[in-house]
Amino acid sequence: KTVAIVGCPFRGGQAKLGVDKGPIHLVEAGLPEQLAELGWKVQFDGHHQFEEIPTEDDPPIGKLKNPRSVSRVCQAVAKVVGEHAKKGQLPLTLGGDHSLAMGTISGTLEKYPDACVIWVDAHADINTAETTDSGNIHGMPVSFLLGIGPKVDEFSWVKPVLKPHRIVYIGLRDVDQGERRILREYGIKAFSMHEVDKYGIGRVVEMALDHVNPGRKLPIHLSFDVDALDPTVAPSTGTPVRGGLTFREGHYICEAVYETGCLVALDIMEVNPSLADSESAKQTVAVGCSLARSALGETLL
Numbered sequence: 001k002t003v004a005i006v007g008c009p010f011r012g013g014q015a016k017l018g019v020d021k022g023p024i025h026l027v028e029a030g031l032p033e034q035l036a037e038l039g040w041k042v043q044f045d046g047h048h049q050f051e052e053i054p055t056e057d058d059p060p061i062g063k064l065k066n067p068r069s070v071s072r073v074c075q076a077v078a079k080v081v082g083e084h085a086k087k088g089q090l091p092l093t094l095g096g097d098h099s100l101a102m103g104t105i106s107g108t109l110e111k112y113p114d115a116c117v118i119w120v121d122a123h124a125d126i127n128t129a130e131t132t133d134s135g136n137i138h139g140m141p142v143s144f145l146l147g148i149g150p151k152v153d154e155f156s157w158v159k160p161v162l163k164p165h166r167i168v169y170i171g172l173r174d175v176d177q178g179e180r181r182i183l184r185e186y187g188i189k190a191f192s193m194h195e196v197d198k199y200g201i202g203r204v205v206e207m208a209l210d211h212v213n214p215g216r217k218l219p220i221h222l223s224f225d226v227d228a229l230d231p232t233v234a235p236s237t238g239t240p241v242r243g244g245l246t247f248r249e250g251h252y253i254c255e256a257v258y259e260t261g262c263l264v265a266l267d268i269m270e271v272n273p274s275l276a277d278s279e280s281a282k283q284t285v286a287v288g289c290s291l292a293r294s295a296l297g298e299t300l301l
């Protein structure tokens with residue numbers, strides 16, 4: 001089986017410099033070789049070069065920042081991920097900020113329209129053009145994929161391919177008021193850190209899978225934002241929030257998803273190697289690599 005590494009050095013969905021260097025550091029840390037070690041055929045045709053749209057040519061649309069750049073890059077990513085999936089490969093997208101998931105999930109659902117999404121994150125990333133306060137599109141990809149909120153012409157290429165009952169969240173602990181309303185209104189299932197504490201990660205993952213993939217028959221797209229982990233575990237990321245998943249809880253999710261045999265696509269997002277001292281940056285990159293390995297079959301015994 002082939003894993004196709006899609007390196008996406010992109011930071012337009014948010015304001016901090018450095019998250020575009022995430023893919024470069026993950027690859028330099030040896031991720032391709034580590035996956036080959038696991039028995040995967042690894043295809044990595046170099047990081048994708050996205051031509052930058054100069055900021056003066058990409059003024060905000062309403063509150064949305066860098067809209068044209070985000071849209072263009074995500075559309076390119078959707079094509080690339082879709083192509084790899086159609087070739088029967090498993091696309092592993094390395095971010096870059098989480099706005100990229102608009103592209104990756106669009107690509108996956110083109111090949112696997114029934115795929116379900118497991119979204120591991122401190123945040124719901126479901127703000128609409130109306131509810132966002134930051135205008136940072138990395139806080140919005142899920143709303144575009146669901147086709148909810150006011151239409152934004154720039155993003156008309158994003159089709160409403162995702163259904164509310166086909167996504168489940170694990171790790172939420174920083175959800176805006178507008179997002180809480182949307183989660184309730186659309187009946188979207190979310191296991192926050194409260195549920196992780198209450199039931200334990202094993203039960204939470206089982207309940208999450210039972211919700212989106214009851215017979216374990218549907219393909220799974222796992223979109224992992226490293227800020228789901230506690231900042232002591234993954235410090236070098238743009239929007240850290242205390243009270244997150246332990247190293248083991250994060251890896252358990254990946255191991256359990258792999259065990260279903262349903263994984264068809266994986267995103268490792270929001271690794272920003274420039275936000276902390278080099279030790280913490282290295283630690284965060286190493287965690288990104290080990291999460292990917294666990295989701296792709298690495299076991300402890």
Ligand SMILES: CN[C@](CCCC[B-](O)(O)O)(CCN1CCCCC1)C(=O)O
Nearest residue numbers: 098123125127134136138139174176239
């Ligand atoms: C919770 N929503 C935030 C963060 C989105 C994080 C995106 B991710 O990809 O890293 O998950 C924060 C919105 N504001 C809340 C009030 C204080 C300032 C930030 C947003 O900008 O929409």
Ligand SMILES: [Mn+2]
Nearest residue numbers: 005006045080
């Ligand atoms: Mn490629």
Ligand SMILES: [Mn+2]
Nearest residue numbers: 098121125225
């Ligand atoms: Mn996110």
Ligand SMILES: [Mn+2]
Nearest residue numbers: 122123225227
């Ligand atoms: Mn997040």
